[in-house]
Amino acid sequence: MKLFAIFGDPVAHSRSPLMHNHVFNSLGFKGCYTRVHLKDGSKLKETFFALGLSGANITVPHKEAAYKACDEIRGFAGKVGVVNTIVNENGRLIGYNTDADGFIYAIKPFGKINSVLVLGAGGTSKALSTRFKDEGMKVTVLNRSAGRLEEFKAHGFNTATWDSIEIKPYDLIVNTTSAGLEDDNLPAPIEILKPLLQQASFSADAIYGKETPFLKLSKELGITTKDGADMLLGQGVLANNFFTEGLYDLEAIEHYMKESFLF
Numbered sequence: 672m673k674l675f676a677i678f679g680d681p682v683a684h685s686r687s688p689l690m691h692n693h694v695f696n697s698l699g700f701k702g703c704y705t706r707v708h709l710k711d712g713s714k715l716k717e718t719f720f721a722l723g724l725s726g727a728n729i730t731v732p733h734k735e736a737a738y739k740a741c742d743e744i745r746g747f748a749g750k751v752g753v754v755n756t757i758v759n760e761n762g763r764l765i766g767y768n769t770d771a772d773g774f775i776y777a778i779k780p781f782g783k784i785n786s787v788l789v790l791g792a793g794g795t796s797k798a799l800s801t802r803f804k805d806e807g808m809k810v811t812v813l814n815r816s817a818g819r820l821e822e823f824k825a826h827g828f829n830t831a832t833w834d835s836i837e838i839k840p841y842d843l844i845v846n847t848t849s850a851g852l853e854d855d856n857l858p859a860p861i862e863i864l865k866p867l868l869q870q871a872s873f874s875a876d877a878i879y880g881k882e883t884p885f886l887k888l889s890k891e892l893g894i895t896t897k898d899g900a901d902m903l904l905g906q907g908v909l910a911n912n913f914f915t916e917g918l919y920d921l922e923a924i925e926h927y928m929k930e931s932f933l934f
Contacts, residue, residue, distance in 0.1 A: 674723060675704040675914055678715060679730035681853060682706045684880060687728055690907050693931035698919050712736025726758045726914045731849055734794030741766035751801045753794040756910040767913060770795060771802035773906030777897055781873045784808055788841040790858040791848035792819035795877055800828060833863055840870040851883030858885055868892050879903050904928055
């Protein structure tokens, strides 16, 4: 029996155990998936090995710490320095990022997106902003303070703080912050957010399982919205494929993972 887990702070809300365990059980894979509440990201590697894990997912705020914990980085994760999926290969931790492809999967119904405003400058923002840019979208990253924006500037992104943001139309506004996960906060002051949303076509939140204040405000303004459930599904299918070492078709994994959302 192989053991897998999700690391995060907070992590009690995570649907990942339900999703992955249903896939394992349905496909006959001998695996079990659980949650690990990890407060200190620097302890990720030692905790991983102490628990005897074969793989793990990482959620906020430890995705950049997960990158540092890995012995080898593969694929898109190497481009952004952010890891959300780890696999144990003979005692070596191999890091991947499935978040970005999961989000592209989630927003396909929106159609052609030319401009995106990304709220927040953490690990999820790095992954999504870079993937959006790869897709040819014009990306602006908005954060409370300028410090974390320096890296985005260095990679050619438009950046703004709450004090400098220009109110103009964006096709899509995405919240990558934890605002609204365990509180009733908006990801930016309402006097900034409301006029931005009034000119947007779509909004999306990386948070799932609840209507955040960000999504509630979006709906009140008549904007088409998506929460993080489809992103969670998309990244989960790819992560499960790594965990099960490519034994099963992606379509089969997706079928059972979608089924788990009915529970």
